[in-house]
Structures are given as structure tokens and as C-alpha cells.
């Protein structure tokens with residue numbers, strides 16, 4: 001792929017930009033593949049059909065792969081044991097660790113979260129009593145975000161589908177806000193050469209205005225001393241350092257520098273007007289795509305602490321249901337509530353937090369356990385993928401080919417004499433539910449998530 005001169009000229013003022021090396025790395029067409037494992041689920045690298053190669057140095061959970069596998073046919077991807085993510089983006093881990101106290105419960109918003117790369121990563125880094133609001137404004141993308149967060153299996157996540165301005169009522173609520181902003185996308189040119197044709201100066205200007213609007217809308221929701229982490233996959237200074245200057249001019253805020261290892265070859269930049277520290281990733285300098293990240297601390301909120309949420313529009317489940325769930329669920333201190341016919345398990349304090357978040361359009365919160373149908377539970381897929389299932393639930397281990405058939409939603413020949421609900425597993429990782437009947441079994445894998453691709 002050769003990049004047009006107008007694009008190269010546009011990046012010539014970007015700190016650390018080396019035109020010759022940049023062109024060379026785009027010309028080769030070389031691709032870097034990487035994944036991030038889920039520390040709550042992943043234990044055995046041998047369960048993967050591909051090899052984890054070198055570690056990505058700025059994260060504890062990321063690995064480069066020697067070659068790109070067909071991820072769709074990897075059952076552990078559907079079990080939420082790993083996530084396919086571009087390596088540079090995992091630098092978010094450094095930003096969070098160095099700017100926030102992750103040893104205590106925090107309220108964190110990932111504002112532009114779909115498909116869920118940063119949110120799954122954040123979930124792995126937070127104290128378990130934290131609350132992570134993973135938001136996506138575009139409805140169809142919010143559905144994908146929800147799917148990925150359910151597969152990841154964390155119980156402390158709320159998935160919402162809101163515009164940034166909908167958060168204005170939550171004055172001073174969040175300790176940390178991550179804005180992985182929609183941008184002109186030049187950092188992905190190597191991955192997606194077709195996107196080169198869509199790039200223009202007008203697009204960069206439009207994105208920069210939208211990024212300012214998003215940050216202005218979300219700003220009141222950040223608490224005093226709270227941390228804002230802003231990132232793009234654009235090389236354009238208008239979306240990166242100039243945007244950081246705009247933040248410093250517009251809000252009461254200070255720039256938060258981060259420590260990096262010189263061997264990582266990340267370019268540290270300083271914005272022209274206010275010297276905001278930023279971190280630039282170039283594919284010709286390190287193994288990863290184009291990325292920019294900067295962090296800020298809010299100086300004053302201009303508003304008090306979050307108000308009390310009052311009571312939510314839900315009820316605790318009855319004693320009969322609670323007793324009935326005993327052989328399904330691990331013993332926990334979670335609250336069990338009924339919402340829209342579903343039973344939800346919410347970690348301690350989340351019910352109170354949800355009451356505060358009631359103004360948002362909540363797609364998913366805590367773990368959906370299922371529906372109570374008269375005498376017993378019809379378990380939800382999210383429950384299977386969570387860490388809350390009781391050890392006594394019957395399990396059916398499948399070989400790889402059968403596991404893929406299950407994920408295609410085909411009927412599974414069980415060979416088991418035991419009737420009723422079973423968790424289907426591959427190499428000890430749960431994929432979902434089946435119900436074994438007298439002469440057949442019903443596959444409960446969600447229809448909209450099934451594998452459609454043929455090998």
C-alpha cells in the first residue's frame with residue numbers, strides 16, 4: 001500500500017513522525033496479531049489451537065501471535081477466555097494503573113465502548129467492587145458491546161446505550177472516564193488499506209469538533225480529582241495534541257504524565273500551547289497500530305458529591321425463588337432482583353448504584369440469571385458465562401468439533417442419561433446451556449450470536 005502525498009504531508013507536523021519508515025511499514029503490508037487473555041477465565045494456553053508468542057510489554061495480559069488464526073473457530077473466544085485486540089490500545093493499562101488507585105472500588109465510565117476492547121480490559125484491572133459503565137451511543141454497536149461484555153463474564157458491569165449528553169445529570173459521579181473517541185482512523189491504515197480513500201482534511205476537522213463536543217458533554221460527570229483518559233487511533237495533531245490543548249484551555253484540569261520504558265519505543269509528545277503529555281504509537285517504531293493517549297486530572301467539579309439514588313424500579317425476588325436458586329447459584333452476597341421478568345444478580349452496592357443510573361438506557365447490569373417459570377429457572381446465557389454458577393450443575397464436555405457445532409446452534413448428541421439443563425463446556429470453559437430431553441437435546445445458544453461462517 002502506498003500512501004498519497006497529501007496524507008503524508010498532513011502528518012509531517014506530528015511529533016515523532018518519520019515519513020520514510022512510516023511508508024516502508026505500510027508498503028510491506030505486514031500485519032501484527034495480538035490477543036488479551038481474561039485473567040478471570042483463562043488458565044491453560046494449551047486449550048488454544050494457536051500459540052501465544054511474545055508478551056506485549058505494556059500489559060500483563062496481552063500477547064503477540066506468530067500468525068493470525070481463524071478466531072471465529074476458536075471456542076475459547078466465545079467462552080470469553082480471551083479477546084482479540086490491537087496491541088497499542090492495551091497501553092490503557094499503564095494509564096489506568098499510573099493515574100487511578102485500582103486497589104479500591106471505583107466508578108468508571110467507558111464512554112465510547114463498542115465493541116468492547118477497552119471495556120473488557122478495564123474490567124480485568126478494576127477492584128471487584130468497582131462499577132464499570134460501558135456505554136455505546138450507536139444501538140447496533142451497543143448490542144455487540146453487550147455480547148462481548150456478557151462473554152467476558154464480569155458481574156460489576158452496566159452496559160448502556162446513551163448519547164454523551166445523557167450523562168449530564170450524573171454530576172461528579174465517576175472517578176475515571178475513558179473516552180476512546182470516534183476519530184478519522186489513520187492509525188488503522190495498515191490494517192484496513194481501504195480506509196485510506198475515506199480520509200480527508202475535512203474528516204479530521206469534523207472529528208476534532210465532535211471530540212470537543214463529546215468531552216464537553218461528559219465533563220460534568222467526572223468528579224473532582226477524577227481522571228479523564230482520552231485516546232484516538234489518529235495521527236492528526238488536530239485530534240491529539242491540539243485536542244489536549246483545547247481540554248487544558250476549556251476545563252479546570254491538569255495534564256498527567258505517564259512513565260514509559262524507553263525500550264517500548266513509544267513517542268512522548270507535548271502539546272504546543274500547554275505542554276500536555278501525550279503518548280504516540282507508530283507502527284514503524286513498535287509492534288502495534290497507530291494510537292494516541294493522554295490523561296488529565298480534574299481540578300474542580302463545581303458541584304457536590306453524587307446524590308442518593310432513592311429506590312430503583314425493581315423488587316427483591318421472593319423467598320421461594322431465592323430458595324429455588326440455591327442449587328443453581330454459588331453462595332454470594334449478591335442481591336437478587338426481578339426486572340422485566342428477569343432475575344438479576346447484582347454485586348453488593350450495585351443496586352444502589354443502579355438507582356443513581358436510572359436516567360440511562362440500561363441494556364444489561366450485573367448478571368442475568370434467567371426467568372423463573374413456575375417451579376424452576378430457565379437459565380440465561382449470561383449466567384452460564386458468569387462466575388456465579390454452582391458446582392453441582394451438570395456439565396457436558398465437548399470435543400472441539402462438537403463445541404463448534406454447539407456454537408453453530410446445531411443439535412448436540414449428548415449420550416448422557418441425565419435429563420434437564422446442562423452447561424456445555426470446551427476444555428473446562430463454559431460455552432452455554434443445553435437442555436437434555438428423552439430423545440434429543442435443545443441447544444440454547446443465543447441465535448443472534450451463533451457462528452454462521454463456514455470453514
Ligand SMILES: C[S@@+](CC[C@H](N)C(=O)[O-])C[C@H]1O[C@@H](n2cnc3c(N)ncnc32)[C@H](O)[C@@H]1O
Nearest residue numbers: 112113114115116117118137138180181182214
Ligand atoms: C474508537 S471506537 C471505540 C472502540 C472501543 N473503545 C474498543 O476499544 O473496543 C469509537 C466509538 O465511538 C462511538 N461514537 C460514535 N459517535 C459518537 C458520539 N457522538 N459520542 C460518543 N461515541 C460515539 C462509535 O460508535 C465507536 O463505537
